[in-house]
Amino acid sequence: MTTPMTPVTIIGAGLGGLTLARVLHVHGIAATVYESDPSPSARTQGGQIDIHEEDGQRALADAGLTDEFHAIIHEGADASRVLDKDGKLLLDVPGDDSTARPEVLRGDLRQILLDSLPAGTVRWGRKVSGVRSLGGGRHEVTFTDGTTVTSDLLVGADGAWSKVRPLLSDAKPAYTGTTFVETYLHDVDERHPATAAAVGKGAMYALAPGKGIVAHREAGNILHTYVELNRSAEWINDIDFTDPAAAGTRIAAEFEGWAPELTALITDGETAPVARMIHALPDGHRWDRVPGVTLIGDAAHLMPPSGDGANLAMFDGAELGSAIAAHPEDTEAALTAYEQDMFPRSARFYEDARDIIDICLGDNAPTSFIDFFTGGPGPEGEREAQSRS
Known part of the structure; x- marks a missing residue:
């Protein structure tokens, strides 16, 4: 059986992988995305997420999808309330429909990315069983149906339990x-x-x-x-x-x-x-440069939920796509430039993610959460107030 060669192979059709494929397409670079789900509608895609101006929205702008994004915003969904266990209202923050962190359904966001790609970009029902290096920056991906593909550039966008990550790191979630x-x-x-x-x-x-x-x-x-x-x-x-x-x-x-x-x-x-x-993954997860392969999103920097995961994955995809476009004849220069920026960028969010869990469920909850939301005592509150201003 002939093994097809794909110049850019993306494993995972989540928000990060699709953003990468779309930004590459905008720059005239073909990519193939392999996804284990049998179809786009095979499972629900999670709930509502806020898309941040400084990363998620920038990624969508790079993808040329700002208008499509504005069309799926759930107006008023940025309103927030804090109750005590008796149902008493402790804090009520009305939505202001600002564009700083509008809310959208993850499934709707994924769909506009899918709709923006040429037919056949995403290959559904292709679950990865293993990946191996062929040397010279080339890699072979084997699927559970026994088929394989060989790639000049392999990107793991396959989430927490990435099959691509072991090529780069021994770290496990x-x-x-x-x-x-x-x-x-x-x-x-x-x-x-x-x-x-x-x-x-x-x-x-x-x-x-x-x-x-x-x-x-x-x-x-x-x-x-x-x-x-x-x-x-x-x-x-x-x-x-x-x-x-x-x-x-x-x-x-x-x-x-x-x-x-x-x-x-x-x-x-x-x-x-x-x-x-x-x-x-361990705080500040990183790896040494390995020719022909890299990671984006949770595959690269899985951390507790803090409202940043989808935004970081999309920004990773956009930044990697732009780096590849900027170095069309030098894959290693593109991957080096992407990783040099991605590692410190994602490292800053690990501490925030741990802090969010403690703010929500620590010994001082719910007071700590109210302070966080309103800019009350502590640096976390000041940071959140600034982000919402």
Whole structure:
């Protein structure tokens, strides 16, 4: 069987990989993206995310998709409320529809990137089973169906459990001690009016030391919830998530005595609860230059969720695409330029990501979160206030 050669091979059709492919396309450079999902609609693409002016929006501008991005913004979704466990309102920040950090659905954002690429750019249903170096900066990618491709330039955009990362680094993601349990409520204004009122028009945070309920109103009258818990891996693994009712009851028990309009986000969930165990790579993860291969997004710098992950992945993709375009005859110069900027850029966010978890679930929650949001005591609050100004 003949193994095809692809000049730029991207593993993973997430936001980072697609942004890279699009920026390359803008510069007239062909790329092929291989994705394990069988189709674009094979699974949901996560919830609502805010796209930051300084990185995510810059990446979309480089991709020539600013107008398309503005068309999918969920107006008013940047409103935020903080409640205590009894449902009492502690902080209410109305949305201002500014362009600094507008909210969009991850799936809608992915779709405008997919729509911007030539037909056939993304090859669906191609799950990677292994990658090996052929020397001279060339690499062979093997898929679970037995087919292979050889690449002059291989980019791992394949997330936390990247198959490409071992070519560059021995680092493996480690559990951080925090798990988010994901649930959904639908038709909330009609079917769950008390809970809908508690959440409001945007995001709602009900936080306490070691646990919290965070919900976001999404387009289509949906409440998307992440139940946040500082628990051991053994505690999480002891819950049978194949039994949705029992799993929901077990998670809700951690919030005994909380307001029913808050616990309804767990007990009344209309989809099976899904545990998202939060993993991270070592702080400041980096590697020595290896010819012909690099990483972007979570494959390069997996860290706890802090609102920056999607933005960093897209910015990585845009910056790598621009570097490749700037060095059309010298792949190594392009990869060196990209990594020299990416390593210190991503390193700055590791500390922020750890701080966010502590602010939300540490001993001083929810006061620490309110201070963070309003620019109250401490450098974290000052930093957040500046970012929202």
